[in-house]
Amino acid sequence: MSSGGRGSDGDRETESGGSGGSSDADRGRGGDWRNRGRQTLAWLVDASAVQRIAISLTALAFAVLVGGALVFASGFVASCRQPVIYIPLLGESCYNPVEVYWTMLEGSFGSLPNLARTLQETTLLLFTGLSVAVAFRAGLFNVGTQGQMVLGALATGLALVPLGSVLPDSVVSMLVAIPLGLVVGAIVGGFWGFIPGAMKSYADANEVITTIMLNFVATGIAYYLVSEHLGDPGTGSVQTVPVPSVARLPPTVDGSRFSVLALVGALLVAVGIFWLYDRTILGYELRTSGLQESAAEYSGVDAKRNVVTSMTLSGALGGIAGAIYVMMVHYRWQTGMPSLGFDGIAVSVLAGNNPIGVIPAALLFGGLKSGSFAVDFALGVPGELVVVLRGLIILFVAMPEFFRMIGTYYDFGDQPETAAADGGERQ
Known part of the structure; x- marks a missing residue:
């Protein structure tokens, strides 16, 4: 009896030891998975x-x-x-999946007009993607590119309309009007990016929240101004008067509004941003100020000022996207602008926040958007x-x-x- 009891106790100890070993093995397997993940x-x-x-x-x-x-x-x-x-x-x-993908590919690159539409989307996404990437590179998250684009587009449209009665219809006039539109869009978009940057630096406000809320403020301001005071009186839509022909980017492909000048400009800006952040002292200071503010200040860098600078530059690129939209796509500001600012977030993430990587990412995203229209229209x-x-x-x-x-x-x-x-x- 006693031996049997001891045997039972031993069995229980063995079972307990076995369960403990199993638990250790389970923890070991969990640790292996964590190590593999790292x-x-x-x-x-x-x-x-x-x-x-x-x-x-x-x-x-x-x-x-x-x-x-x-x-x-x-x-x-x-x-x-x-x-x-x-x-x-x-x-x-x-x-048929093969037919769907083939139609999407043809709708993006299968003909010159389709290619023009794809490159038009790519140009706009280049600017909005760069806007987000600039903030990301400084350790900031600018969700307000859409609002910066909306106000930049409105300011560009309003600034260019009076030029139709002042400048003659000539190439020289275009050399004045188009840069002016870009500068106006950049200034207004930059100002709208400056606000959350200053709030982040001097009031410790979360830039994600402030930029999201400023999107609604920007949309509301633009809608009110155009619907009540600055709209086109000749139409019932909420839109401005069309910009004059001297302020429109010349189309490169017949039947489309895509301008290769805008695309080349976007590519040059991407290269310039890459050079700024990876090859200059200022770019290094901008990156470290957002990522390691205390370390930047210890080395003598004004981190707060650089955070504001990064958000202002990000907003300026969003404002330029709005200016390009007015001068190349719609020729006026109109309510219901596409969500290119939010698409820029996806473009930047696809590119790993690399300004050069934004180029193929924007092309992929633009091709998908352009091809989607063809699938919906051709295949139902x-x-x-x-x-x-x-x-x-x-x-x-x-x-x-x-x-x-x-x-x-x-x-x-x-x-x-x-x-x-x-x-x-x-x-």
Whole structure:
């Protein structure tokens, strides 16, 4: 009896020890996963440009496959006059994923007018993407590019309208009117970016909240001024009088309003921003002031002033985007401007906040937007499904850069072994 009791106690001790060992093993497995996650983040941070391009292309391929499967599956529950695919045991599908993607590609680059529309979107997204990237590079998050763009566009439209009765219709007049419009848009957009920058520096206000709220303020101010005081009296719409022909960017492609001058200017600005932040002392001070304010001030840099400068520069680029919109796309300010400012956030994240990376990111985003119109028009695929396809591509391509930003923020790069050792200590 006693031995049996001891045996039972021993069995219980063995079972307890076994469960304890199992728990240790579970914790060990959890630690392994954490270590692998840290090592992956460190690898992403230290990845070369070629590796990052390969990752983005792989993510794009996965996005196309997932989106194609979604389109194909949606076709089984959609209503259509003539199904395009029949699958035994599954039935008839209304949508052909290959046709959808091919139409999207043709709608973006398949003809000169389509290419012009894509490059027009790309030009605007270059400026809004650079606006967000400039703030990101300084450790700031400017969500107010949309408001800066709206007010920059309104100021440009109002400033250029009187020139029609002053300047003759000539090339010399265009050399005066177009730079003037850009300067006005930059000044007003810069001022609207200066406000949250000053509040961040001298009142410790969160720039995310202030820029979001200033978007609503900007939209409300613009709507009130145009609807009540500055609108075109000859129309019932909330819009300004069209700008004169001398203030319009000359179209490059017949049948479109795209101007290659605006695109070249955007490319030059992207190169200039890259050079400023990566090759100059001022750029280094702007970056460190937002990321490490105390360290910047210790080295003699006026961090608060540089934060204001970064937000002002970011707002100026948003205002230039508004000026380009008025002088190239709509030729006037009108309520309901597209959300190019918010699209600029996605462009900047896709580019890893690199001004040069903004160029292909804006082209991808502009091509997707342009191609989406063709799919909706030619195939009758619901616009909501096309938006989902576009969102999947952006999400898949952006996620590696998003995790790379996280790894950079937590200093995982260049020392994966340290990260693993740290993970072991925290088990």
